[in-house]
Amino acid sequence: MRFHSPETHQKAVTLLRSGTKSADVARLLDVPRGTVSYWLHMDRSKRGECPGPHAPTCHRCDGAELDTCAYAYLFGLYLGDGHISQHSQHRVPNLMITLDDSWPGIQDEAEKAMRKVFPDNATCRVRKPGCHNIKVYSTHLLCMFPQHGPGRKHERAIALESWQQEIIGANPWPFVRGLIHSDGCRITNWTTRMVGGIPKRYEYPRYWFTNVSDDIRQLYTDTLDKLGIEWTHCTRAGKRYNISVARRASVALMDAHVGPKY
Known part of the structure; x- marks a missing residue:
């Protein structure tokens, strides 16, 4: 796992606040694009900003209604087989749940939960050998899954925020x-x-x-x-x-x- 100095982090935040694009910051500082996007999200969250003026509605940013049962289920999938990434060819992050083709019903249930949690965003399936990646793109993914960060999940702390604790507490079985x-x-x-x-x-x-x-x-x-x-x-x-x-x-x-x- 690669670590970046506080100085690099601060330089990135300063550049992002000045309007420099994430891709340019990543290239200038030799930092992965996903890490820069994560830093941008965390900085915006601290200042109470939405991901963008034209972004779809979000439970965390503007109090949009959320299907908490579907979220609890999707969050459980994310902790196991989920990953949030942002590639250079895409302008928004994507959530990808990788599920075995032996269980097509679970693939259907996962996509259904994605559509309920992100009703303003389209979902898709990408075929891979023996499995499918169930995906959704949204500027609000990092709002809804604050556990995302650099490195693998078992290499960093995973803790629920208070609003997530309330959702899981009310929907333990879907989780x-x-x-x-x-x-x-x-x-x-x-x-x-x-x-x-x-x-x-x-x-x-x-x-x-x-x-x-x-x-x-x-x-x-x-x-x-x-x-x-x-x-x-x-x-x-x-x-x-x-x-x-x-x-x-x-x-x-x-x-x-x-x-x-x-």
Whole structure:
């Protein structure tokens, strides 16, 4: 992960405030375009500015109505399989959720959630080997996903802002559903038990969630706790990246609100 000095950051902000384009700032200071865009967004946010005078409406900038259920689900997907980027050929950032072609229903649900959260913006799908990138372009992406920043998610702190805490608190199941649809699954485990001296195979369902980020796993388990779901850490190769839900009552709750991938 590449770090930039406070002096470079301040030079970039000064140039941006003077009207210099992000692409020119990136080239002059040898800083990635996405990092410059992030700095621009953070500087505008501190000053209470919208991304642009002709930008579509935004829940954060002008109080536009937001489908909080769809946002909670989309935010869960973003934390797992989502990425915000801005390439030189595009003038606005894009949110990309990469989803396996084995689950076309989840691709449909992801695109539907995008359209509800960003009703003024068109969505698209880009075919890749074995998967599709579900995408939406918006000048307000960094407003709605303030967790975006330079580097990978597990290399930086991931914490909810107060308005996000309210949304997740009111829509915990869509959030869990989004996390499972991105970095989780419902599987069938099996073991053997001795019954009357004869070994018999016993199968049971389990929900599995894996994420390298300690903060994202914490958001998941904190939400499970509030929902009354029992869970355990499963350490593999010395890594506590896996969260298991296997208790019958907890699995039943997960089945009622999440269910298998489709």
